[in-house]
Amino acid sequence: MTDVHETIHAVTSHFDTIFTWDYSRTRPALVKLYEKAKTSQWNASTDLDWSIDVDPEKVGSELGGGGPQRFQALREAEGSPVKHFGEKEWRQVSVELQNSLLSQFLHGEQGALLCTARIVETVPWIDAKYYAATQVMDEARHVEVFARYLDEKLGHQHRINDNLKAILDDILNDTRWDIVYLGMQIMVEGLALAAFGLMHQITTEPLLKKLLRYVMSDEARHVAFGVLSLQELYANLSDAEIRERQEFAFDVARRLQRRFAHAEMWERMGVDPAEVYRAMERVNPPAQQMFQQLLFSKIVPNCKKLGLLDASGGWLRERFTEIGVIQFENWVDTGEEYDQLDEVAKDREPARA
Ligand SMILES: [Fe+2]
Ligand SMILES: [Fe+2]
Numbered sequence: 068m069t070d071v072h073e074t075i076h077a078v079t080s081h082f083d084t085i086f087t088w089d090y091s092r093t094r095p096a097l098v099k100l101y102e103k104a105k106t107s108q109w110n111a112s113t114d115l116d117w118s119i120d121v122d123p124e125k126v127g128s129e130l131g132g133g134g135p136q137r138f139q140a141l142r143e144a145e146g147s148p149v150k151h152f153g154e155k156e157w158r159q160v161s162v163e164l165q166n167s168l169l170s171q172f173l174h175g176e177q178g179a180l181l182c183t184a185r186i187v188e189t190v191p192w193i194d195a196k197y198y199a200a201t202q203v204m205d206e207a208r209h210v211e212v213f214a215r216y217l218d219e220k221l222g223h224q225h226r227i228n229d230n231l232k233a234i235l236d237d238i239l240n241d242t243r244w245d246i247v248y249l250g251m252q253i254m255v256e257g258l259a260l261a262a263f264g265l266m267h268q269i270t271t272e273p274l275l276k277k278l279l280r281y282v283m284s285d286e287a288r289h290v291a292f293g294v295l296s297l298q299e300l301y302a303n304l305s306d307a308e309i310r311e312r313q314e315f316a317f318d319v320a321r322r323l324q325r326r327f328a329h330a331e332m333w334e335r336m337g338v339d340p341a342e343v344y345r346a347m348e349r350v351n352p353p354a355q356q357m358f359q360q361l362l363f364s365k366i367v368p369n370c371k372k373l374g375l376l377d378a379s380g381g382w383l384r385e386r387f388t389e390i391g392v393i394q395f396e397n398w399v400d401t402g403e404e405y406d407q408l409d410e411v412a413k414d415r416e417p418a419r420a
Contacts, residue, residue, distance in 0.1 A: 252293025
């Protein structure tokens with residue numbers, strides 16, 4: 068086990084950087100989103116109270132169903148590699164799990180920063196270039212707040228999870244501009260929005276709570292950006308082209324789920340992650356099933372809104388049915404809800420009154 072890892076990682080890709088000479092504002096939904104993004108910017112240095120003291124053990128212990136409870140069945144399970152763990156080790160699991168979750172949020176945010184910088188270059192529509200530029204700033208702020216919280220309040224960061232790293236590499240490797248949108252804005256950010264929401268609901272740590280509340284209000288716009296842009300594009304693709312997108316989306320979804328197995332956390336605890344997976348698969352505890360399903364609560368309705376569920380013979384609907392997440396299809400999609408989720412505007416409201 069080591070914390071030493073490469074500090075630079077290069078992804079090679081050959082894509083077209085697109086100029087457009089058509090500056091007319093023809094996409095009102097994106098214009099509205101861009102205006103919202105400009106007025107809902109926040110400053111991580113001054114809008115959050117970094118003087119708050121944080122107790123990592125308390126924060127970890129609150130994770131509950133989003134954290135150690137998922138693995139509690141391993142206390143007793145046949146062939147469990149952590150049967151010898153006592154209360155001290157389980158407390159440590161909570162702390163490391165919290166660090167692991169936030170570290171993967173951090174690395175995912177950097178992925179989002181690079182993907183949106185890419186979208187600025189590759190999307191052919193001026194309204195989308197404008198909007199994506201605001202998202203680049205949002206993502207820089209998100210990287211900043213998660214890195215600072217981990218360093219100043221929790222003490223250390225975990226390396227990037229192999230599944231997440233492979234997903235980000237695949238997304239950035241692709242030369243088709245819409246695949247960067249689909250991979251990042253719909254899948255990675257859709258899942259992040261669900262995961263941030265779970266953590267925001269359960270934590271009582273005031274700095275983390277406000278940080279998540281503000282990050283989520285930005286993320287809701289980001290997912291909306293993906294939905295609004297791809298809806299237009301996907302309405303005009305052939306069945307074969309749509310099928311490629313469906314397969315890509317499903318593959319990313321499955322790999323994203325696996326990143327929540329927290330290999331790097333188990334390594335840090337001196338346990339072979341492969342043994343943990345085998346034991347978890349045998350037991351398949353309800354707390355874990357519930358958690359894995361909830362991660363899809365934003366992805367499924369957003370895929371539906373894009374027309375990806377039922378296009379090409381309903382291929383994606385069948386896959387989501389097989390893995391037990393199709394019940395989210397009629398949950399609210401993120402094309403519209405960013406307005407209600409704008410916590411930054413809500414906090415500023417009394418000051419204006
Ligand atoms: Fe973000
Ligand atoms: Fe984002």
